[in-house]
Amino acid sequence: MPVRPVIAWFRESLRLSDHPAVHAAASAGAPVVCVFVLDDRSPNVRPLGGASRWWLAQSLRSLQASLRAVGGELVLRRGAPADVLRALASETNAAAVFWNDVAQAPQRTVAAEVEEALAALGIESRSFPDDLLVDPATLRAKDGRGPRVFTPFWKRVLAMGDPPASLPAPRSLPPVAGVASLAVEDLQLEPTRPDWAGGLRARWQPGEAAAQQRLATFLGQTAKTYAADRDRPDLDATSHLAPHLRFGEISPRQVWHAARFAASEHPAHAVGIDKFLSELGWREFSRQLLYDRPDLATCNLQASFDDFPWRGDAPALAAWQRGETGYPIVDAGMRQLWHSGTMHNRVRMVVASFLVKHLLIDWRAGEQWFWDTLVDADPANNPAGWQWVAGCGADAAPYFRVFNPVLQGEKFDPGGSYVRRWVPELAKLPAPLIHQPWGAAPLELASAGIALGRTFPAPIVDHKRARERALAAHATLRRS
Template structure:
């Protein structure tokens, strides 16, 4: 862990004036040094002029959607790692809190900077702040430059004949692939000329991490945030996991996924770094080609969701399909609480929600089952589930999280039809056939035989007693019958279809 001194500087007057005005690099969801266009351009200019580079992160909760608790924990760790990386290049990471446009303009005045660089984010609230910043800087005679952000392709490039974004993934991904490889990743700067003394907050004052109770033990046990960890995880995936990805990615009982999503969420890796590393690995080892193609299509789904968010800034609150505005959701605080705590009585559902609480992630296949159970079996509004995921996921992404919930609910783009109701028992038996995933996260069922572990209510009293399970006490009865829940969901769907 980096010495906090590398992240903070006492609020004192500026040191001696450098030979050239500093260049500010505004960091956001791009907490890395490699393939960072704004930083690369600043370091290149600094090498010619001798200008120092000020790496600035601004905590601005008004910039789009404020991160949830788990994401704030990750942010703190990622900033520490980034501060350490910058320190090895003789630079320092400056932390400030407040409205980004005002804060950055203040730092420019304090430091004498004449240029500010940043990577763009193709989301309406972030773009609005960028425009405010450009205006504030221009008034003070400070130049600004925005570089391509965290997407493979800018949204303006993928449009239909009417100029709108695509709402079906397959043609969208075909269009992206037809454009060929994205630009090659940029190298990290070798050194950063020390900046003048600039006042900085400390991470502790931001209170990003939990105090008492400290619920983040499982996150610390599971993750090592930061660019170095992200790159190591990508290498490990391509070397050991990619070959079996097509089949194993749906198996929560196996280590079959990349687990790169939180690293991408915070920009510790860029999409084009992932793209080029994967393509290179497949060229070196053709046996992993099918796995790499499928893996990149998942990267494409992230891209698709970000493009949707660009066109629909209210993706987390408004149905993409307006006919769902009249859907007869049934608020049920007790059922919602049971779902959140992993006490629904359906083992695969409960395992997923407990994995989420402990690790800050949930296996993607299980996410679909868990989400379907909430919106279809329980008829609880998808926005309630999306909000819970937003607060508890370390990889909570402003595009993917609501887009995926709308996809499951049937009200989104390229959505699964509402009448597709996942059977949690069959899903468990198919994708966790021996019950290993359930046994890990629902330990009270660890001694239930594999053929019964996904439906323990079908066990005989003797079988339950032998497994040490008392339904209704050590493990709950199902809070809803699958067949009845499915029938109720289809009836509700029929009502909006008639409407």
């Protein structure tokens, strides 16, 4: 009598190594149906932005190739997962469906619906922890709330020791023949008219193999100077792992264990690796926040900000989105984002501060723009970061911290090479002027081919007056 197959449902873990559900399916001694379901039906599951959809398409192609290398196939379907998996289980006479848990309320609701649908057919279902280093249940306070301050949270995580060891990739995944599948192109994830993804293609190589290579390069080379250089957008000093983590092409456990091993092998890299792991900790912290607050992208964590006097300024928002604010470091970051789907983390803080404090535009408008344009638009990191800058989030920056974009540029892009790359119309300005071209003499501007207000915009707001206005707006909350 033939052995009934097992379905491995790929969700946000698009890899084969350290994939608990795939590992369990491969160990079952049965054929394995590997499936990804594009869920565009479930309510409350946030639709991916444009850049993330592009990444997902490439990641699925990479996963297809990885599966074929071990004899498997990736079945692509579209719809509500409960309906799709119930139908697929019936088609293939599956005995069980395995998946990795996603510790977010909407995805847990989806998983519960799948479990119920399968139970009605007498089909086993099993989920496995995956996207967090620590089970949120172990970090509850006496009142049931999760962590709200990063430093004690991270100290507690570190004190808990290493997470479970990473699981190996399966050597073989015998498929079930004849299972119908969509093509990646049928999912319509990539832009066509117009095709704006040229910069993304030039910048990124999605997939598990690329993620592992990036991690190895970072730990073996870049980590040595990471602590000192990580805030420099003019240097290639970071890991570039964020989108790979976002789509589960590499797991936080794999990153953790590889980093710990590298620190022991290369003591000179230990300081940088510890700092790097604390950034992994911020990802974990944000995910734990999202576990408690599914409305993280739409509601202030600090309710006092519900009455903040945000300004509705569509022209200013558009200038910020296009990188035409007249502040070089801000405009460089926004243009980098549009072209490549990413932005250096220090510059993310600068441009976010500029939007919510210089322009007094609601942080949610910025969060939504990042959600659509970042390849690493993470449902936890993105809103948590915006709320941190706005001053309304967990462990947030104080509202009176208003980044001066000129000083930030001079400090972190001292030679101006970052601005020159992304704002080429300023390329001929010397370093002392490139972060404040309005301070250049007319002759200096002319010799650099710059006409303020024409070839490069004049600042849309004065820093000093904007800071005073922001502090006055925040003072209204204290009075109320």
